[in-house]
Amino acid sequence: MADGRIDGLRQTPPMRLFRPYPELGEPRTVVVGNVAGGVVGGDRLAVDLSVGAGESLLATTQAAEKIYRSDGATASMVIDLSVAEDATLEWLSAGTILFDGSRLHRTTTLDVAATGRLLFGETLVFGRLAHGEVFASGALRDRIRFRRDGRLRWADDLALDGEVLDSLDAGAGFGGARSLSTLLFAAPGAGKAIEPLRPLLEADGDLRAGATALDPDLLLIRVLAADPARARLLVGSVWTALRSAHLGRPPRMPTIWAI
Secondary structure, X not given: OEOOEOOOOXXXXXXXXXXXXXXXXXXEEEEEEEOOOOEOOOOEEEEEEEEOOXXXXXXXXXXXXXXXXXXXXXXXXXXXXXXXXXXXXXXXXXXXXXXXXXXXXXXXXEEEOOOOEEEEEEEEEEOOHHHXXXXXXXXXXXXXXXXXXXXXXXXXXXXXXXXXXXXXXXXXXXOOOOEEEEEEEEOOOHHHHHXXXXXXXXXXXXXXXXXXXXXXXXEEEEEEEOOXXXXXXXXXXXXXHHXXXXXXOOOOOOHHHHO
């Protein structure tokens, strides 16, 4: 994206990029969709999105990505997001649902210039909980790499394989949580945003959240919840607070994310 418009677009089924009209007060908006409706073992999907210098973009996904049960093959997803100087990107995924028996390797690379700003969010849901199904067995390798001005500043790896339910239920693991949300806010002075967020992040029963200023310009927020719907509400509250206070956006979640 450059000069206020999309200056290069290549899409191969099943991945599509939709361009709805932005809401009043919102930047240009794009929606990434998988028209196949889900991911099966052996699929190879990739998203590469760049925001040019001085530009602003809001990006989300069409729906929660469903990772179906596999007969043994592993699906692969690669997400590359880059933000140039003085540019702003909000990337808020609708989430990823891991069906029991699914297998997924995903790598997310976030590359932000020194004066760029990124608000990134992703939620993993461990099972089709509304159907009484938990992600009890399968495989997940989820890697996130964040680079600021070309230098690696944060690396995160989550690996689950085989009978994973014990890890989800263990006190030293996920403590019974069925969803994990990750928010990363990168901007000059982002670490100072932690204090106003503390009241929102107080533990409430089976909902636990925490924030860490990884450095003065990088803030990490994690949310664990037994009920993904409660996590979604908290993520929305944190997102609204950050985007309105630091990105000059309206104090609301984009309507398209709530559909």
